[in-house]
Amino acid sequence: MATGRNHRPATTRSRGIPEATVARLPLYLRALTALSERSVPTVSSEELAAAAGVNSAKLRKDFSYLGSYGTRGVGYDVEYLVYQISRELGLTQDWPVVIVGIGNLGAALANYGGFASRGFRVAALIDADASLAGKPVAGIDVQHTDRLEQIIEESGVSIGVIATPAGSAQQVCDRLVAAGVTSILNFAPTVLSVPEGVDVRKVDLSIELQILAFHEQRKAGEDAPEEDTAPPAAPPAAAVTKRPEPGSDGDRPAVMPA
Amino acid sequence: MATGRNHRPATTRSRGIPEATVARLPLYLRALTALSERSVPTVSSEELAAAAGVNSAKLRKDFSYLGSYGTRGVGYDVEYLVYQISRELGLTQDWPVVIVGIGNLGAALANYGGFASRGFRVAALIDADASLAGKPVAGIDVQHTDRLEQIIEESGVSIGVIATPAGSAQQVCDRLVAAGVTSILNFAPTVLSVPEGVDVRKVDLSIELQILAFHEQRKAGEDAPEEDTAPPAAPPAAAVTKRPEPGSDGDRPAVMPA
DNA sequence: CCATCTTTGTGCACGCGTTCACAAAGGCAT
DNA sequence: ATGCCTTTGTGAACGCGTGCACAAAGATGG
Ligand SMILES: NC(=O)c1ccc[n+]([C@@H]2O[C@H](COP(=O)([O-])OP(=O)(O)OC[C@H]3O[C@@H](n4cnc5c(N)ncnc54)[C@H](O)[C@@H]3O)[C@@H](O)[C@H]2O)c1
Ligand SMILES: NC(=O)c1ccc[n+]([C@@H]2O[C@H](COP(=O)([O-])OP(=O)(O)OC[C@H]3O[C@@H](n4cnc5c(N)ncnc54)[C@H](O)[C@@H]3O)[C@@H](O)[C@H]2O)c1
Numbered sequence: 001m002a003t004g005r006n007h008r009p010a011t012t013r014s015r016g017i018p019e020a021t022v023a024r025l026p027l028y029l030r031a032l033t034a035l036s037e038r039s040v041p042t043v044s045s046e047e048l049a050a051a052a053g054v055n056s057a058k059l060r061k062d063f064s065y066l067g068s069y070g071t072r073g074v075g076y077d078v079e080y081l082v083y084q085i086s087r088e089l090g091l092t093q094d095w096p097v098v099i100v101g102i103g104n105l106g107a108a109l110a111n112y113g114g115f116a117s118r119g120f121r122v123a124a125l126i127d128a129d130a131s132l133a134g135k136p137v138a139g140i141d142v143q144h145t146d147r148l149e150q151i152i153e154e155s156g157v158s159i160g161v162i163a164t165p166a167g168s169a170q171q172v173c174d175r176l177v178a179a180g181v182t183s184i185l186n187f188a189p190t191v192l193s194v195p196e197g198v199d200v201r202k203v204d205l206s207i208e209l210q211i212l213a214f215h216e217q218r219k220a221g222e223d224a225p226e227e228d229t230a231p232p233a234a235p236p237a238a239a240v241t242k243r244p245e246p247g248s249d250g251d252r253p254a255v256m257p258a
Numbered sequence: 259m260a261t262g263r264n265h266r267p268a269t270t271r272s273r274g275i276p277e278a279t280v281a282r283l284p285l286y287l288r289a290l291t292a293l294s295e296r297s298v299p300t301v302s303s304e305e306l307a308a309a310a311g312v313n314s315a316k317l318r319k320d321f322s323y324l325g326s327y328g329t330r331g332v333g334y335d336v337e338y339l340v341y342q343i344s345r346e347l348g349l350t351q352d353w354p355v356v357i358v359g360i361g362n363l364g365a366a367l368a369n370y371g372g373f374a375s376r377g378f379r380v381a382a383l384i385d386a387d388a389s390l391a392g393k394p395v396a397g398i399d400v401q402h403t404d405r406l407e408q409i410i411e412e413s414g415v416s417i418g419v420i421a422t423p424a425g426s427a428q429q430v431c432d433r434l435v436a437a438g439v440t441s442i443l444n445f446a447p448t449v450l451s452v453p454e455g456v457d458v459r460k461v462d463l464s465i466e467l468q469i470l471a472f473h474e475q476r477k478a479g480e481d482a483p484e485e486d487t488a489p490p491a492a493p494p495a496a497a498v499t500k501r502p503e504p505g506s507d508g509d510r511p512a513v514m515p516a
Numbered sequence: 517c518c519a520t521c522t523t524t525g526t527g528c529a530c531g532c533g534t535t536c537a538c539a540a541a542g543g544c545a546t
Numbered sequence: 547a548t549g550c551c552t553t554t555g556t557g558a559a560c561g562c563g564t565g566c567a568c569a570a571a572g573a574t575g576g
Pocket of ligand 2: 108109110111112114358359360361362364384385386387403421422423424426429430445446447462463464
């Protein structure tokens with residue numbers, strides 16, 4: 001999963017809908033939308049669960065938090081459920097979104113059609129590079145960072161996407177929050193600190209790959225005997241003496257062997 | 259979070275390292291790398307936890323799974339810890355990666371510098387569009403899908419990134435797996451089904467936004483009284499009778515009101 | 517060598533999330 | 547109507563993850 005707030009103190013526990021359930025609702029919604037397009041009238045928890053790639057009991061429990069929308073012996077009415085989930089997720093209204101940082105990634109996001117298909121609308125593209133200002137990306141003119149606050153207030157934007165380099169992310173975040181944004185999707189590889197009441201979710205490609213690498217390594221080393229912690233390097237203790245750097249810094253033990 | 263395997267039956271539970279811990283190791287690694295660049299010799303759990311945005315007790319417990327690498331009264335040796343985590347994550351070796359689907363997103367990924375900074379190397383870019391073949395993206399020539407199997411075998415690729423449209427994703431996935439890929443990072447909004455032993459993680463922008471929208475809606479509606487489930491639509495029951503299934507398609511109750 | 521002070525490593529308790537398993541509900545055929 | 551069959555909704559058990567709080571380890575200064 002990405003990162004919601006650290007730990008919701010259970011006080012603000014969304015009318016009883018668990019966070020894990022919320023994270024799966026979009027998955028169900030996607031599967032249901034596909035069924036709806038094929039004009040399938042009803043679907044059982046078993047079928048829908050298979051389509052969404054989850055356990056059917058989990059799905060039923062998830063839906064039970066929304067209410068009793070199923071019919072025993074039959075299943076769930078597809079259209080009705082699509083509406084209920086959409087409403088629960090707040091997708092019956094349009095959410096204007098700003099994207100800050102129109103580089104490789106930001107431009108790809110701007111071009112992504114998957115926004116509008118749900119209730120999201122790209123309200124503005126913002127970049128600090130003056131030479132980009134006025135140029136259209138995905139049919140929308142890029143605007144300069146100077147106008148960030150103005151744009152957000154005028155358009156009533158409450159969701160911001162950060163696709164700037166990591167070094168600028170916190171600064172951009174601060175400005176977004178100050179201007180009224182209360183939900184942020186962060187693609188920059190940094191930990192953002194935000195005041196209470198602001199939600200941050202992060203998408204970090206590098207982390208995902210590293211997690212895959214971890215499991216990949218385990219798969220590979222499953223046959224070969226593990227070499228444990230012995231071979232790697234010198235233990236950390238008793239190794240803090242040298243100081244090669246005049247500026248500031250201590251020594252570094254001779255780790256990172258061959 | 260994204261999605262690891264559904265549920266690891268605890269049998270293959272990575273030498274005791276909890277999945278949640280594995281997911282945080284890259285975070286610690288990033289913070290430690292920054293410290294290392296500033297030549298900071300040691301760091302306490304409290305400081306490092308703050309930098310990584312987590313609880314210090316959690317961080318200490320996480321590290322305890324790797325071994326006792328700290329020194330009481332002092333903290334952790336930065337360089338040593340960087341090495342230990344890198345080794346645990348399998349980052350001491352280079353992982354060749356293929357990206358399939360060099361469109362908006364795939365091209366952005368190919369251009370992303372964050373790959374090489376960790377142990378990942380873009381081994382090949384693959385697309386079904388014949389007009390892209392031979393054209394360089396990020397300094398690497400795009401190759402046609404026909405050569406997918408050959409490329410994977412030749413380069414010994416075990417990690418694949420899917421950035422094709424959703425409709426092609428499962429098919430691409432199947433080919434990757436058949437060719438020997440055992441870890442997949444999926445950007446297409448689809449549930450991929452893979453055989454046992456293959457890990458899939460997904461990154462879904464749309465889902466992240468929907469989760470943010472959910473919380474955003476709650477924040478907004480906190481003042482206003484909730485309108486519960488009453489107004490929405492007609493209840494689902496008593497609407498399932500017909501089954502006009504010669505071709506397909508049944509009726510659809512008049513949901514989705516104004 | 518001893519006292520003190522810092523910080524780790526972890527035992528423990530708690531809450532969330534997952535899964536099983538089944539009673540109740542409801543459709544459908546007879 | 548009545549009984550059967552399907553599928554929901556949920557009680558309960560379990561396991562994982564989190565965070566508190568503290569004893570033990572070790573550094574440091576006298
Ligand atoms: N490209 C990818 O596939 C990818 C993948 C994962 C993460 N990321 C992260 O996403 C971010 C963007 O990546 P990218 O490849 O698009 O980089 P990029 O350099 O192509 O684009 C960054 C853009 O942000 C703009 N910018 C810089 N500072 C700004 C500021 N203060 N305010 C507004 N705009 C500002 C720059 O002008 C530039 O247009 C980076 O943090 C990167 O680490 C990228
Ligand atoms: N662009 C985004 O920001 C974004 C965000 C989230 C998710 N996604 C998802 O990522 C995927 C790619 O998005 P995009 O915007 O880059 O789309 P795109 O249309 O720009 O690129 C898709 C590329 O995949 C290639 N392709 C199609 N079928 C293929 C096949 N069978 N084998 C190999 N290559 C094939 C196409 O030739 C094209 O170059 C889509 O599934 C999209 O939903 C994109």
